[in-house]
Amino acid sequence: MNSPRRRGALQGVTVLDLTRLLPGAFCSQMMADMGAEVIKVEDPRGGDYNRAWEPKAKTESGSFLMLNRNKKSVTLNLKTPEGHAALLRLVDSADILLEGFRPGVMDRLGLGYTALATRNPGLIYCSLSGYGQDGPLRLAPGHDINYMGTAGALQLFGKAGEGPMVPGLSVADVGGGSLMASTGILAALYSRTVDGLGQYIDISMTDGTVAWLSLHGAEHLFGDMEPRGGERPWIGQAPCYNIYRCADGRYVALGALELHFWERFCDLVGLGSELRTHYPEGREAEDQRATVAEIFLGRTRDEWAQAGEAADIPLTAVNDMGEAFRHPQMVHRQMLLHVDHPVEGRVPQLGFPIKLRGTPCEIRMPPPMLGEHNEEVLGRAGYSEAEIAAMKAGGAI
Secondary structure (H helix, E strand, O other), rough: OOOOOOOOOOOEEEEEEOHHHHHHHHHHHHHHHOEEEEEEEOOOOOHHHHHHOEEEOOEHHHHHHHHOOOOOEEEEEOOHHHOOOOHHHHHHOOOOOEEEEOOOOOOOOOOOOHHHHOOOOOOEEEEEOOOOOOOOOOOOOHHHHHHHHHHHOOOOHHHHHOOOOOOOOHHHHHHHHHHHHOOOOOOOOHHHHHOOOOOEEEEHHHHHHHOOOOOHHHHHHHHOOOOOOOHHHHHHOOOOEEEEEOOOEEEEEEEOOOOOHHHHHHHHHHOHHOOOOOOHHHHHHHHHHHHHHHOOOOHHHHHHHHHHHHOOOOEEOOOOOOHHHHHHHHHHOOOOEEEEOOOOEEEEEEEEOOOOOOOOOOOOOOOOOOOOOOOHHHHOOOOHHHHHHHHHHHOOO
């Protein structure tokens, strides 16, 4: 077993995070958890919009607290000469800049990649946007549901004949945005070790969502099929891969994709040979699903989950949030943690999805209060106490 080598895989890396809301915050928090110094640059007039979202702990938004641990907050009004100059000074010693404005905004502020790379050739500059920096939709407004709809992914969610539904998770924001951005940034960091040069990264949440369509895209591109929710085996049609209501009104998830799991399930519930087709279609699928649904109504959710575990079948309870956080597997994997906040008290935090044994992730500091680190960060950049006070008085911070 490897022993820790240093405090975080990204220790010594400085990130300037100019983003707001979910996609950029999740991306930079993963880097912060890995040891990077993440400086969250916020507008002094309220900061990240996420700070105002309900529900709140005491005064701070719960979702903000979940997305911004291990970061420092600096307030800069980039439209003032003083705020603009301060960001340039921070860029000089930064490794990464992450921004999520509409294409063209940073250039108009004189803070685009070309301008900043002249000052700092090693800077890795990542722009995270809905549709990317070019193309006919580059300036179009949007959110997760729009990017998924454009990418052809939204139609995968829903029941047969009922049309698309709003997904419960922000797939495009996180899967297409945060994770793609972090992957690109880490690749650029490695590339910089070879030639010493940074580079520009253009992340489109729509592109990232399209990249998730490998399985369903193959059905269309190779099989001339249009996969829609409830109409193909892995998105609601197959009885062997579905969600079922139980006697107590709760649900289980049956994931018997492989034939041996399906046969084991059929043996468990006594399904007759005439209904054992692994992947039926059309009316046969409807009849089989109705029969299986009726069988599941004969026991409670937990009884079925226990039976599935005993038979070594992928048959699991559909947990609510509280059950998920209390589940022995989640407890063992430390997926619910806590951090002490100077104002909010002891606040919960989701655990680390990436388990690095040599340089493990850790919570080093609570989510920052707005502008909490102005003096520290700006002072390190060469500003005197008097200059910082003047900037505050003038609305630059």
